[in-house]
Amino acid sequence: MKETKIFEKPKSMVDVTTHYCPGCTHGVAHRLVAEIIDELGIQEKTVAVAPVGCAVFLYNYINVDAYEAAHGRAPAVASACKRLLPDSIVFSYQGDGDLASIGMAEIVHAANRGEHITVVFLNNAIYGMTGGQMAPTTLVGQKATTCPLGRDPKLAGYPIRMCEMLSTLQAPAYIARVSVAKPKYTLKAKEALRKAFQTQIDGKGFSFVEILSTCPTNWGLRPVDATNWLEEHMMPEFPLGEFKTPA
Amino acid sequence: MAKGRVGVNEERCKSCGLCVAACPMKVLRISDKINSKGYRPVEQFKEGCIACKMCAITCPDVVLEVFLLEDDKACNA
Numbered sequence: 524m525k526e527t528k529i530f531e532k533p534k535s536m537v538d539v540t541t542h543y544c545p546g547c548t549h550g551v552a553h554r555l556v557a558e559i560i561d562e563l564g565i566q567e568k569t570v571a572v573a574p575v576g577c578a579v580f581l582y583n584y585i586n587v588d589a590y591e592a593a594h595g596r597a598p599a600v601a602s603a604c605k606r607l608l609p610d611s612i613v614f615s616y617q618g619d620g621d622l623a624s625i626g627m628a629e630i631v632h633a634a635n636r637g638e639h640i641t642v643v644f645l646n647n648a649i650y651g652m653t654g655g656q657m658a659p660t661t662l663v664g665q666k667a668t669t670c671p672l673g674r675d676p677k678l679a680g681y682p683i684r685m686c687e688m689l690s691t692l693q694a695p696a697y698i699a700r701v702s703v704a705k706p707k708y709t710l711k712a713k714e715a716l717r718k719a720f721q722t723q724i725d726g727k728g729f730s731f732v733e734i735l736s737t738c739p740t741n742w743g744l745r746p747v748d749a750t751n752w753l754e755e756h757m758m759p760e761f762p763l764g765e766f767k768t769p770a
Numbered sequence: 771m772a773k774g775r776v777g778v779n780e781e782r783c784k785s786c787g788l789c790v791a792a793c794p795m796k797v798l799r800i801s802d803k804i805n806s807k808g809y810r811p812v813e814q815f816k817e818g819c820i821a822c823k824m825c826a827i828t829c830p831d832v833v834l835e836v837f838l839l840e841d842d843k844a845c846n847a
Contacts, residue, residue: 526775530826530836541831545809546786550830706792706824739786746786 533557535566535586542580546746548736549578551703552645555713556616557585559720569612570604572597574626576618577651595626598633601640612723614641620650623659623683630685637694637728641719644685644731647738648757655741659683662760667741682760686733690766696728698766702735702758704750715765727769735761774821776814777835783811789825789834798825 536557543549560566566587573581575594582589592600597615605613622630622644649667650656657667657674660682664673686700697719701712719730735757737749744752789812790798801813826834
């Protein structure tokens with residue numbers, strides 16, 4: 524019998540245990556980014572910008588040069604880095620609390636300026652690190668510690684759809700929403716990330732990938748139930764697909 | 771159908787069970803062992819892996835490695 528290894532840890536991923544909760548799909552998104560960095564051969568010139576939130580230790584897990592930005596300011600830091608080092612490949616990796624709440628101004632203006640950066644946006648519809656508070660992306664009726672009876676649109680408005688909002692702008696080159704809840708979605712997510720990084724390598728402009736992700740701990744669900752909940756409740760609210768592709 | 775084998779890095783496993791749910795052949799389960807973090811790592815408990823990689827693709831902690839098994843004779847033919 525001959526054995527051939529057909530799946531292993533990507534080389535640009537550090538061999539450590541992550542701090543994420545069991546079943547948290549941040550790890551899948553990390554691995555996909557690392558796989559794309561390996562496959563495109565850009566590890567030496569890639570710069571990551573880590574957010575504030577659960578993914579704050581991104582720089583411990585993906586073996587590339589990295590900044591840690593102030594809360595929500597990752598697109599601004601990434602813009603500066605890309606302008607000063609135009610040959611580098613710069614990406615920010617942000618959660619929904621970071622990007623869609625405190626960092627709303629930075630992401631909208633970075634996108635509107637058409638900065639040549641890639642933004643990976645993890646949307647799990649809740650604040651993870653701080654303990655499960657309502658996020659701008661929390662679904663109507665979804666329970667969180669700050670809306671224990673479910674999000675009431677009369678008090679807190681409706682979930683913000685970042686992809687749809689950014690795709691009204693003229694400058695962004697690539698905008699897509701994917702998921703990593705189940706393998707069939709994960710395979711498509713990887714292709715979207717590849718296109719996003721390729722958009723930047725080709726100098727076509729701003730690229731943005733929203734990844735629908737689970738937060739079993741703060742949703743109060745078992746990991747497998749959380750993936751089903753995402754399919755049933757988040758996908759109708761946040762439809763998957765490509766919103767903008769480079770001409 | 772292709773034959774495969776799943777390798778488990780038991781120390782990395784957090785016992786979330788996503789791979790068990792993703793496996794189309796149902797050859798994975800949570801084992802009775804306990805790793806140093808107190809989680810029960812996953813194990814392949816029977817033959818029948820088809821090397822589809824679904825478990826490894828869905829694993830958030832890169833616990834799994836997948837091997838494709840081929841007959842030496844088939845390779846030489």
